[in-house]
Amino acid sequence: MTPETNNKSHSVPQHIAIIMDGNGRWAKARGLDRTEGHRQGAETVKTIVKASAKAGVRYLTLFAFSTENWKRPQYEVDAIMNLLVFMLERETPELNRNNVKLLTIGDTSQLDKKAKESLKNSIETTANNTGLHLVIALNYGSRSEILLAVKKLADDVANRKANLDTINEINFTKYLYTHNIPDPDLLIRTSGEQRISNFLLWQLAYTELYFTSCTWPDFSEEEFSKAITTFASRERRFGLTGEQIEKNNDKPI
Ligand code: IPE
Ligand code: IPE
Numbered sequence: 001m002t003p004e005t006n007n008k009s010h011s012v013p014q015h016i017a018i019i020m021d022g023n024g025r026w027a028k029a030r031g032l033d034r035t036e037g038h039r040q041g042a043e044t045v046k047t048i049v050k051a052s053a054k055a056g057v058r059y060l061t062l063f064a065f066s067t068e069n070w071k072r073p074q075y076e077v078d079a080i081m082n083l084l085v086f087m088l089e090r091e092t093p094e095l096n097r098n099n100v101k102l103l104t105i106g107d108t109s110q111l112d113k114k115a116k117e118s119l120k121n122s123i124e125t126t127a128n129n130t131g132l133h134l135v136i137a138l139n140y141g142s143r144s145e146i147l148l149a150v151k152k153l154a155d156d157v158a159n160r161k162a163n164l165d166t167i168n169e170i171n172f173t174k175y176l177y178t179h180n181i182p183d184p185d186l187l188i189r190t191s192g193e194q195r196i197s198n199f200l201l202w203q204l205a206y207t208e209l210y211f212t213s214c215t216w217p218d219f220s221e222e223e224f225s226k227a228i229t230t231f232a233s234r235e236r237r238f239g240l241t242g243e244q245i246e247k248n249n250d251k252p253i
């Protein structure tokens with residue numbers, strides 16, 4: 001996507017991406033099993049989806065399961081997958097009523113049969129909705145996404161469907177999972193960790209980063225508003241000078 005240099009008129013991020021972290025620690029601090037943290041975290045998803053729609057956010061991308069998360073204990077992986085199915089079945093009618101369109105990024109072909117079926121059903125049910133785009137990152141890893149894109153491109157070049165001379169930053173993005181999604185304006189990571197953990201490495205090039213010590217199960221509409229307010233106070237320069245940005249903001253859009 002072309003960088004948006006007129007930042008002042010865009011105080012509400014068009015696209016917010018969230019690394020929902022800290023479910024396990026939230027549970028541990030309460031003497032509960034880690035899976036209870038995931039259950040509570042799923043309720044936070046509901047709250048933040050509603051808050052995003054209310055704030056006028058167009059895209060909300062949630063990192064739900066990484067390519068590396070398969071290495072966790074099997075019982076935890078199973079609990080996360082069961083929770084995904086439970087939430088999709090419980091919440092799809094509500095998503096539909098609220099005009100939310102569900103999308104996924106990541107290699108969902110590796111999920112179990114039940115999860116794939118529920119996803120397919122929810123995606124089809126909400127396909128014609130025109131409100132908030134809710135993008136769930138499932139079995140998502142940014143390095144594998146970029147590698148897959150390069151392989152597809154190489155294949156297209158070999159089959160003369162693409163020409164190396166005309167490949168640029170814009171048309172390369174068509175090979176990514178996020179091909180029809182604008183780059184995030186704001187990335188939020190909860191739980192105090194300050195790293196990207198293989199999430200949207202290409203797409204985050206000019207995204208504003210916001211880290212909070214609040215764990216995901218405790219993340220509330222108020223915490224979410226704080227992140228949006230912080231975003232609104234930032235000056236996004238995209239490599240330009242502050243003076244150039246000021247001049248740009250004076251111009252009618
Ligand atoms: C995020 O919470 C959820 C997933 C990665 C699936 P964690 O489960 O990573 O919680 P912590 O980081 O161990 O506290
Ligand atoms: C990132 O969180 C993945 C998700 C939120 C789904 P992790 O908890 O897996 O990340 P690390 O291992 O702390 O970097």
Ligand code: MG
Nearest residue numbers: 021022023024
């Ligand atoms: Mg974690």
